[in-house]
Amino acid sequence: MRWNELSEENCSMARAVSVIGDRWTLLILRDCFLRVRRFEDFQERLGITRPILASRLKKLVDEFVLVKVPYQKRPLRYEYRLTQKGLDLYPIVMAIVHWGDVYMADKKGRPLLHTHDLCGKDFDPVMVCSECGEPLVPRQTHVHPGPAATSSRHLPLGMDSPGARRIVKEKAAS
Amino acid sequence: MRWNELSEENCSMARAVSVIGDRWTLLILRDCFLRVRRFEDFQERLGITRPILASRLKKLVDEFVLVKVPYQKRPLRYEYRLTQKGLDLYPIVMAIVHWGDVYMADKKGRPLLHTHDLCGKDFDPVMVCSECGEPLVPRQTHVHPGPAATSSRHLPLGMDSPGARRIVKEKAAS
DNA sequence: CGCAGCAGGTTCAGTAATCAAACTGTCGAG
DNA sequence: CTCGACAGTTTGATTACTGAACCTGCTGCG
Structure with a gap:
């Protein structure tokens, strides 16, 4: 970039x-x-x-x-x-x-x-x-998508972030 | 630098x-x-x-x-x-x-x-x-030298900063 | 066994940014 | 007419960043 x-x-x-x-x-x-x-x-x-x-x-x-x-x-x-x-x-x-x-x-x-x-x-x-x-x-705060949220990148482990995909995979495997 | x-x-x-x-x-x-x-x-x-x-x-x-x-x-x-x-x-x-x-x-x-x-x-x-x-x-704050203040650089218009020299000169001229 | 795949990097050649030093232009003072 | 202050710009050499490919250590599959 x-x-x-x-x-x-x-x-x-x-x-x-x-x-x-x-x-x-x-x-x-x-x-x-x-x-x-x-x-x-x-x-x-x-x-x-x-x-x-x-x-x-x-x-x-x-x-x-x-x-x-x-x-x-x-x-x-x-x-x-x-x-x-x-x-x-x-x-x-x-x-x-x-x-x-x-x-x-x-x-x-x-x-x-x-x-x-x-x-x-x-x-x-x-x-x-x-x-x-x-x-x-x-630790006492969390984030959620605001009105201009579009891209999944730069969201915290949103549903199609790599971290979330991994977590979904791990859950599916168990 | x-x-x-x-x-x-x-x-x-x-x-x-x-x-x-x-x-x-x-x-x-x-x-x-x-x-x-x-x-x-x-x-x-x-x-x-x-x-x-x-x-x-x-x-x-x-x-x-x-x-x-x-x-x-x-x-x-x-x-x-x-x-x-x-x-x-x-x-x-x-x-x-x-x-x-x-x-x-x-x-x-x-x-x-x-x-x-x-x-x-x-x-x-x-x-x-x-x-x-x-x-x-x-505007409601100001700074002053702390215990580790040594160099005049990075002090706000300290006595030998360029700004202060200019101000001293300007006062002397008036 | 042989090979694909993944995680976490490293290597390399080309491009872009940064460096120190000198230069430009305008003005006022002496 | 020369000097110095200020606010930059130009120049050539050095350093950092980029993109693509490559490497390593391990696992799981056939």
Whole structure:
């Protein structure tokens, strides 16, 4: 499968990954949330090569995750700012940072702490259920087909997934 | 910067991205949470080439995100299961799926709905502050150096970041 | 026994993406 | 008129990914 074919898959994750599923893109987005906005600043902070940075920024602009806003004329220069679509990536970025803090930090602790202005405390992000507010645990959730469910691929062991075929076979054999 | 150098960066996000920051890896992990466990099943569902799948699974095992568990002897065969470290990627996966649902779904709606067994309802994941329980909004948070803060890179406009140098210059000029 | 089939990979040649470094173009300051 | 800042683009060499085929270890069938 080619990368651009990913965006046509009937799977929200595949479509999201076709936009943000790239190491450089994720690091660029982290910097966006740290209020980095200019080409040279991204380049110096990330150590990314200039052609790659240009291509990733272009893609994010094409996808409406970032907008180019002029911050001066003569010479006309633009900075990159998060749109609402981009700002809504915050949970993804925070979830990744938090996982890195827990599992990839060295002995000295975390390089960066996050403070919540509302309560004034340093926080960790916690993912909860929108309906009951309880923290989400993978074992306490399951999935079922939604309105746009068509393909059997990317459904969890749907009736014609390989796993299900195997299970059906195994049951038939017993 | 090379990919493997990423893991040495003093930044939790960079280190996490060195493990999971790859389109295929993210899709493999999604399937893990859908209880896909075998090489052939991953291969068929994802349409990934076999060498890449083998290399990604190996990397995830090396990083203790997955473990190989034998499910039969003669012939000895293994399946891939999430470790606790892998299970803790759930918020990342859910956040990506949710963003995809909101911004990348087609008119028909979502391909997949998630049900929370505790409350019995279909839910969206919401990221809240561990201290006060309020939903996290990027504008209501800020960062400051933690115990392991060393390099100025990857700090938000630290005193010797390019952005800060520019701001200092601009203030001095006024 | 001989051979097909399955699960889980590996090997190989060709194509695509990424790298470092240099180059372009516009402008303001000295 | 030269210098430096900014925001990229171009170039040639290196690295990663792709698709197809191949390999291994075992089982079940005739």
